[in-house]
Amino acid sequence: MPLLRSVAIRQRTTRSTLAVLSSPSWQSRSSSSSSTLNHLPESRLNPSPDDYASPNFADKADLTIYAGRGGNGCVSFLREAFLPDGPPNGGDGGAGGNIYIQAAHGETSLHKLARRRFIRAGRGKHGQGSAKGGARGEDVIITVPVGTIVRELEREDPAADEAMNIKAYMALQKQRRKEELLLEEEKRKRAEDLGELENEEILDRKGRPKLAPEEEEEDVEVDDPTRQKWLLYPGMSKSEMKSTSFPRLPRRHPFLQQPPAPIYLDLSRPTPRPILLAAGGIGGLGNPHFTSREHPKPIFATKGEEAVSMKVTLELKLLADVGLVGLPNAGKSTLLRALTNSRTRVGSWAFTTLQPNIGTVVLDKYSGQPTARSHKKPSVESDEASDAALEHRTRFTVADIPGLIEGAHLDRGLGIAFLRHVERAGVLAFVIDLAAGDAVTALNALWREVGLYAQMRDEEERDREAESRVDWDFASDPSRGPINLMNAEYSGSSVFEGASTPPGLHIAGKPWFVVATKADLPSTQANFSELKAYLDKITDGHAAHPSGVEGAWTKKCAAIPVSAIHGQGVDRIVHWTVGLLDE
Numbered sequence: 001m002p003l004l005r006s007v008a009i010r011q012r013t014t015r016s017t018l019a020v021l022s023s024p025s026w027q028s029r030s031s032s033s034s035s036t037l038n039h040l041p042e043s044r045l046n047p048s049p050d051d052y053a054s055p056n057f058a059d060k061a062d063l064t065i066y067a068g069r070g071g072n073g074c075v076s077f078l079r080e081a082f083l084p085d086g087p088p089n090g091g092d093g094g095a096g097g098n099i100y101i102q103a104a105h106g107e108t109s110l111h112k113l114a115r116r117r118f119i120r121a122g123r124g125k126h127g128q129g130s131a132k133g134g135a136r137g138e139d140v141i142i143t144v145p146v147g148t149i150v151r152e153l154e155r156e157d158p159a160a161d162e163a164m165n166i167k168a169y170m171a172l173q174k175q176r177r178k179e180e181l182l183l184e185e186e187k188r189k190r191a192e193d194l195g196e197l198e199n200e201e202i203l204d205r206k207g208r209p210k211l212a213p214e215e216e217e218e219d220v221e222v223d224d225p226t227r228q229k230w231l232l233y234p235g236m237s238k239s240e241m242k243s244t245s246f247p248r249l250p251r252r253h254p255f256l257q258q259p260p261a262p263i264y265l266d267l268s269r270p271t272p273r274p275i276l277l278a279a280g281g282i283g284g285l286g287n288p289h290f291t292s293r294e295h296p297k298p299i300f301a302t303k304g305e306e307a308v309s310m311k312v313t314l315e316l317k318l319l320a321d322v323g324l325v326g327l328p329n330a331g332k333s334t335l336l337r338a339l340t341n342s343r344t345r346v347g348s349w350a351f352t353t354l355q356p357n358i359g360t361v362v363l364d365k366y367s368g369q370p371t372a373r374s375h376k377k378p379s380v381e382s383d384e385a386s387d388a389a390l391e392h393r394t395r396f397t398v399a400d401i402p403g404l405i406e407g408a409h410l411d412r413g414l415g416i417a418f419l420r421h422v423e424r425a426g427v428l429a430f431v432i433d434l435a436a437g438d439a440v441t442a443l444n445a446l447w448r449e450v451g452l453y454a455q456m457r458d459e460e461e462r463d464r465e466a467e468s469r470v471d472w473d474f475a476s477d478p479s480r481g482p483i484n485l486m487n488a489e490y491s492g493s494s495v496f497e498g499a500s501t502p503p504g505l506h507i508a509g510k511p512w513f514v515v516a517t518k519a520d521l522p523s524t525q526a527n528f529s530e531l532k533a534y535l536d537k538i539t540d541g542h543a544a545h546p547s548g549v550e551g552a553w554t555k556k557c558a559a560i561p562v563s564a565i566h567g568q569g570v571d572r573i574v575h576w577t578v579g580l581l582d583e
């Protein structure tokens with residue numbers, strides 16, 4: 001045993017000496033793998049490709065949500081010594097859990113929801129004997145990032161269907177009774193016309209008019225849907241069940257009204273309170289509710305209501321103030337690093353960035369004193385909170401998205417999936433690599449993709465609106481429409497107002513500027529001067545807006561030369577952006 005131990009110790013020492021011996025080579029290997037891809041010294045702005053933070057991210061999630069169904073009422077009677085036939089004491093069923101949605105600042109991604117796919121609220125517990133009511137089902141609150149859009153795709157509402165069935169059944173019964181009465185009257189008239197002899201044949205023994213045989217056959221019994229809602233004392237036979245007469249179903253009102261279909265929510269601000277998506281089913285009533293003279297000992301209770309289930313799709317549009325748009329490898333991520341504290345990935349190949357990144361530019365250095373002053377006067381329409389934010393702008397956010405390539409609007413590359421994040425940005429910054437060919441051509445190519453994407457979105461939005469309009473007509477109920485509980489902007493009405501706005505203007509109308517990056521590289525001067533001349537022409541109105549959209553923003557098209565990798569010229573971007581944001 002001691003021998004074994006000594007061998008083990010020796011092995012360990014040899015391994016550790018090996019480690020010591022090999023440490024220089026290991027270090028050199030690690031330094032080579034973590035070195036940058038260019039000759040420049042490694043820094044925060046020129047990091048090695050593996051020096052980055054990559055949070056989990058998803059900007060879409062399809063969910064199926066199930067509200068909880070109500071618990072059943074209970075049929076029970078008090079049983080005590082010397083009290084063989086006690087009064088009914090069945091408890092009521094608990095209500096099912098509701099599903100709410102809430103937008104909160106802490107959330108940044110939908111990846112957790114995308115993985116969950118199904119969300120169920122708790123079901124209400126059944127009532128019990130001794131007048132014990134069932135517990136309520138547990139509610140669920142879905143927390144999403146600010147900037148999420150919720151769209152309902154499909155809904156199943158068994159309670160509403162049941163109510164419809166009952167209504168239809170009632171109408172049918174009424175109609176049938178009316179017809180019967182008419183028939184009776186007719187027969188009586190006929191009987192009066194004929195002599196008393198035939199009279200005996202037509203009227204049956206009770207004096208009611210006899211029905212013709214074929215009429216009796218036609219009379220098909222339709223099952224009473226209200227019977228489905230009752231729950232009978234356990235252990236009763238089917239025939240007993242059929243023969244039991246039930247009282248009228250009591251009218252129940254849910255505590256929370258199910259919002260009408262289709263739900264459409266634009267959660268562009270944090271919601272102070274959760275918003276209801278699916279209301280849980282109502283709990284059933286216990287048998288004491290049905291005690292009456294005819295039913296002194298009711299052997300029935302009502303079942304809990306089935307609850308709504310629906311398919312919803314969540315889409316996150318990041319709410320950044322500035323969107324960086326550029327070809328792959330243009331230097332967007334480096335620029336984001338230079339502007340903010342972001343640790344997004346940087347690499348010298350196309351499609352380094354695979355997911356949108358958001359960074360925050362802190363203007364006040366956390367002192368509460370903005371360095372770049374906002375000159376915005378408070379506007380009347382916007383509410384106080386946003387005014388306050390504008391008055392003391394201490395920070396703004398920048399979104400870096402994967403590079404766009406030609407044909408991105410046709411879903412080539414990665415860009416299209418992420419262009420929607422730029423859609424909401426207040427300002428667009430086109431990042432153009434001065435060392436990668438003609439800057440004007442690059443700018444035009446980028447604008448073309450963005451413009452085509454914008455037009456496509458407009459068409460999509462219009463189609464969607466048309467579809468929902470058809471639905472409303474069908475329902476012939478003007479109050480039904482996409483609800484927007486937040487009073488947040490409903491893009492269907494505010495942005496896309498039919499033929500009055502040219503397609504694509506909601507993006508082309510945004511203020512924009514060009515960041516001409518990699519200006520530190522040799523022979524980029526001429527390229528920059530050409531770009532600047534082109535932008536001046538656009539501002540003066542001698543050249544058309546590169547997107548080709550009429551009425552697009554051409555107020556002050558600027559080009560700012562920077563070297564993001566050295567952090568030079570970046571301050572100008574900050575000042576220029578604040579100026580545009582406060583326009």
Ligand SMILES: Nc1nc2c(ncn2[C@@H]2O[C@H](COP(=O)(O)OP(=O)(O)OP(=O)(O)O)[C@@H](O)[C@H]2O)c(=O)[nH]1
Binds near residue numbers: 403
């Ligand atoms: N010389 C120089 N190189 C730069 C500058 N900015 C970025 N680069 C380099 O350009 C390469 C691409 O930079 P990224 O920031 O990853 O480019 P990107 O636009 O985010 O690329 P994708 O994410 O693939 O679209 C990297 O090797 C950077 O070091 C700059 O100002 N000067």
Ligand SMILES: [Mg+2]
Binds near residue numbers: 332334345346352400
């Ligand atoms: Mg990138």
